Amino acid sequence: MPVTKSAGSTLAAAVCAALLLTGCTDASSVSPAPPVPKAPGKSSVGHAGPGHQKPSARHIPGLGPDFRSRIPGGTRQVLVVSGGTADTNVAETALYESDTGRDWRRVAGPWPAHNALRGWTHDHHAGDLRTPIGVYGLGDAGGLEPDPGTRLPYDQDEEFVAPGTGFLGEPLEGSFDHVVAIDYNRVPGTSPLDKERPLGPEKGSGLWIHVDHEGPTQGCISLPRERMRELLRLLDPDKHPVVVMGPAPELRK
Template sequence: MPMSNGANLSKARRSLRIPAVAGATAGLLLLTACGAGDGGTQHRPAAVASAPAASPTRDLKRIPDVGDRLQARIPADSRQVVAVYGESRNSPDATVVLYDKQGATWDEAGRWPAHNGVRGWAPDHREDDKRTPAGVFTLSDAGGVLPDPGAKLPYTRSSSFAAPRSWAKTHWHDFDYVIAIDYNRVKGAPPNDPVRPQGQKKGGGIWLHMDHGSGTSACVSVSRTAMETLLRSIDPARGPVVVMGDKQYLKG
């Protein structure tokens, strides 16, 4: 399948509808990657959905609770990290923390309760395993059903992001805002571009998106407020990456 021409569009032009070829396959991508991890038929209470944000931590020498192996995979010139701390390997509950580097130290810029795949995490993610890929990935593109809220990443607005109406109503707004995690995708393309460079079996369509109160099929979900903050904060000029996995994996 040819790559979407979204990779070559300016941010202003990408606020228009994405090419028809990507829109036609977006529904399949959403059904097999993000969204209704519980099948779109049940709404399970979030274990951490109402947890208050902790006081910001400042002047950190490194990203907390991330071991040397993954710290070394954070690019030396990266000055922005989204850390996703999964509760355990098989849990759908997580915490998302945004860190900004000022000089030689990191400051915590935001903290939110989150969800990941309903079956937890996988360092070797596979299509339909219901686990979120663990590792370090760049962040380069955003989009959604709603108008651009002031994103610094290139933002593609399109109705093709909309969750299928066959899903539970609680899931319909999952993709109002999304940020693509650069796992098995073409950087610079809209988040719902269907091209998967490593092949279909490796999965894809892994996003940060809006939460519906329970685990996802493979993505990471947070509240609308958190998504708006992330969209307005994540800056391509700062080399943003996401470091994510269960707590044990992250420390290993």
């Protein structure tokens, strides 16, 4: 989930402390933020919907043998979120599908995305402002707004709110209109709002893919609103979707 206050805003801090959600909603212990790289221009981002599929490839582009081996055998949908370096907070996202688990085709993207303010990490902890690198399931969705047509279980709830402003002073309102829970330190098969943390609260929690607010997050992945809605409609629980995410040099290993 994204940050819920700008640095130095005591009012936003009070609101954040009252939230039931954790992870990207708690920035109370954040040290001064480093400079934030600008997101890539729109001209560098293409879009390939189901009617514009790329030819099949033996392997998913950008994934080396290490990360390919981490994808479960039954998975037929893979969302790749690739950052520039370990310390960048802008990324590119694309969705791939396969009928066999061997020959993959891109069915959506590449789309622009944001990740955590300080980039990526192999050892995520609460408040580190980094997104965990790895392969995680995508099985549960929800949001403040109605289901846009996803096949995933969808929990519409008034608790999906994001008050305050982000690191760039941008409003966070609407960021949780649609979310997909990333299965990091959570119980799969529950609402994204579920608060059970199998690894303990110190390992961070509440990591989602959600609507972009045009700034970096505390740990989540964010996508433009229409791309978020499109992703929800494309994800198919029968294909056991996962997200593979991290900086590009790591993913190529």
